Amino acid sequence: MAVTVKFFANLRESLGISATTVDYVQGMKISDVWNAATKEREMPTGLLTAVNMDYEKNDIPVSDNDEVAFFPMVSGG
Amino acid sequence: MRIELRSQAFHPWSELEGHERRMSLSGRCGAAAIFVGTMRDFNEGENVQGMFLEHYPGMTETQLQQICESAAERWTLLDTLVLHRVGEISVGDAIVLVCVRAAHRGDAFDACRAIMEELKHHAPFWKKETLVATERWVEKNTSGYAVKKS
Numbered sequence: 216m217a218v219t220v221k222f223f224a225n226l227r228e229s230l231g232i233s234a235t236t237v238d239y240v241q242g243m244k245i246s247d248v249w250n251a252a253t254k255e256r257e258m259p260t261g262l263l264t265a266v267n268m269d270y271e272k273n274d275i276p277v278s279d280n281d282e283v284a285f286f287p288m289v290s291g292g
Numbered sequence: 293m294r295i296e297l298r299s300q301a302f303h304p305w306s307e308l309e310g311h312e313r314r315m316s317l318s319g320r321c322g323a324a325a326i327f328v329g330t331m332r333d334f335n336e337g338e339n340v341q342g343m344f345l346e347h348y349p350g351m352t353e354t355q356l357q358q359i360c361e362s363a364a365e366r367w368t369l370l371d372t373l374v375l376h377r378v379g380e381i382s383v384g385d386a387i388v389l390v391c392v393r394a395a396h397r398g399d400a401f402d403a404c405r406a407i408m409e410e411l412k413h414h415a416p417f418w419k420k421e422t423l424v425a426t427e428r429w430v431e432k433n434t435s436g437y438a439v440k441k442s
Contacts, residue, residue, distance in 0.1 A: 224420070268351035268355075290412075290429075290431070290432065291345070291412065292376075
């Protein structure tokens with residue numbers, strides 16, 4: 216029962232981790248995943264989040280085996 | 293519809309020629325709108341010497357696919373090609389190529405523009421620029437809409 220967590224770009228650098236796993240707890244939301252993965256560091260403003268590679272808002276619940284990603288504003292093209 | 297991420301430099305015009313040979317749109321295609329984005333040697337008042345383009349493997353391709361499918365639902369298109377670089381990029385390299393083919397120019401122009409703007413805002417890529425003495429992450433894209441001269 217776990218959730219995979221990924222971080223990208225300057226967020227990955229500032230946290231010093233690119234990926235980790237956290238224990239899945241029934242009812243946990245994306246914000247709970249952030250707190251578990253970062254030891255409750257303050258979430259930067261403007262951070263984008265994705266669950267299983269689709270954009271989602273922080274207050275939605277996650278499921279066991281989900282992949283949750285946190286990253287800053289994108290800048291491709 | 294063809295979407296590819298490239299870790300090596302590509303020549304956009306050669307890619308277009310090769311892609312066109314593989315398609316069989318002759319007679320049906322009345323318009324092709326093409327956007328090529330290349331790496332500048334300046335940004336926000338600084339000289340830029342190089343760049344690394346990070347991406348989220350899997351999500352990037354999924355988002356690009358969704359962007360192109362959305363455009364195909366909104367406009368009447370014959371074909372869409374998107375190539376995008378990842379990894380180490382040199383000044384002058386092509387970063388992105390978008391080519392939209394349609395029977396009519398309105399569909400081709402508008403869809404090409406929309407795909408680029410959606411890509412800029414939703415495809416998970418991040419640019420890290422190498423400056424003369426340091427590196428920095430690009431925190432936002434420039435506006436896609438030019439300021440008209442008065």
